[in-house]
Amino acid sequence: DIQMTQSPSSLSASVGDRVTITCRASQSISTYFNWYQEKPGKAPKLLIYAASSLQSGVPSRFSGSGSGTDFTLTISSLQPEDFATYYCQQSYSTPYTFGQGTKLEIK
Amino acid sequence: QVQLQESGPGLMKPSETLSLTCTVSGGSISSNYWNWIRQPPGKGLEWIGYVYYSANSNYKPSLESRVTISVDTSKNQFSLTLGSVTAADTAVYYCARARYNSGHYYFDYWGQGTQVTVSS
Numbered sequence: 027d028i029q030m031t032q033s034p035s036s037l038s039a040s041v042g043d044r045v046t047i048t049c050r051a052s053q054s055i056s057t058y059f060n061w062y063q064e065k066p067g068k069a070p071k072l073l074i075y076a077a078s079s080l081q082s083g084v085p086s087r088f089s090g091s092g093s094g095t096d097f098t099l100t101i102s103s104l105q106p107e108d109f110a111t112y113y114c115q116q117s118y119s120t121p122y123t124f125g126q127g128t129k130l131e132i133k
Numbered sequence: 134q135v136q137l138q139e140s141g142p143g144l145m146k147p148s149e150t151l152s153l154t155c156t157v158s159g160g161s162i163s164s165n166y167w168n169w170i171r172q173p174p175g176k177g178l179e180w181i182g183y184v185y186y187s188a189n190s191n192y193k194p195s196l197e198s199r200v201t202i203s204v205d206t207s208k209n210q211f212s213l214t215l216g217s218v219t220a221a222d223t224a225v226y227y228c229a230r231a232r233y234n235s236g237h238y239y240f241d242y243w244g245q246g247t248q249v250t251v252s253s
Contacts, residue, residue: 069243
């Protein structure tokens with residue numbers, strides 16, 4: 027299985043901050059890579075697919091980059107509704123695997 | 134707007150067989166890939182497997198001996214069966230649609246999730 031490792035595991039930030047979350051794959055996965063946002067009691071929400079494509083309806087303050095083994099999710103200016111847990115996921119090969127999550131908390 | 138809704142028992146005993154159903158509304162199940170994903174308490178997300186509307190399926194190898202995912206196009210539903218459950222199968226179970234677009238595969242619609250607890 028391809029292992030996905032996110033960092034940091036948790037992060038404290040303030041409204042308006044620029045935040046970057048990283049994810050590393052255990053082998054090269056090209057751009058077969060996605061990001062999701064999860065809030066307590068709600069289903070995960072697709073933010074970014076194919077490493078850098080913004081899902082319809084997702085605010086443009088979210089962006090993704092990377093290819094191969096290293097990927098980043100950037101939130102350009104944190105809004106109150108962005109405090110959540112973020113997961114990366116590889117779609118290069120089955121079994122599809124997720125990172126362990128990054129919990130973004132209010133400072 | 135596509136919507137997915139899981140249904141099934143919330144509490145089970147060890148060794149029983151878990152059966153969950155996902156009802157799809159706002160779109161046809163006769164396209165795309167239909168997945169089950171779970172999240173044990175305090176842990177991350179784990180992909181279980183998918184079924185394609187044509188009934189082709191693919192499962193996580195470590196669960197393959199106990200899992201079946203099937204589709205019923207007449208009811209616009211797909212289902213998960215997981216045999217011989219243990220406490221390790223306690224989790225929130227999500228159904229999710231996956232799009233396959235130019236080689237990229239991503240979960241674009243999810244159900245709200247259903248809690249399944251295995252306890253004697």
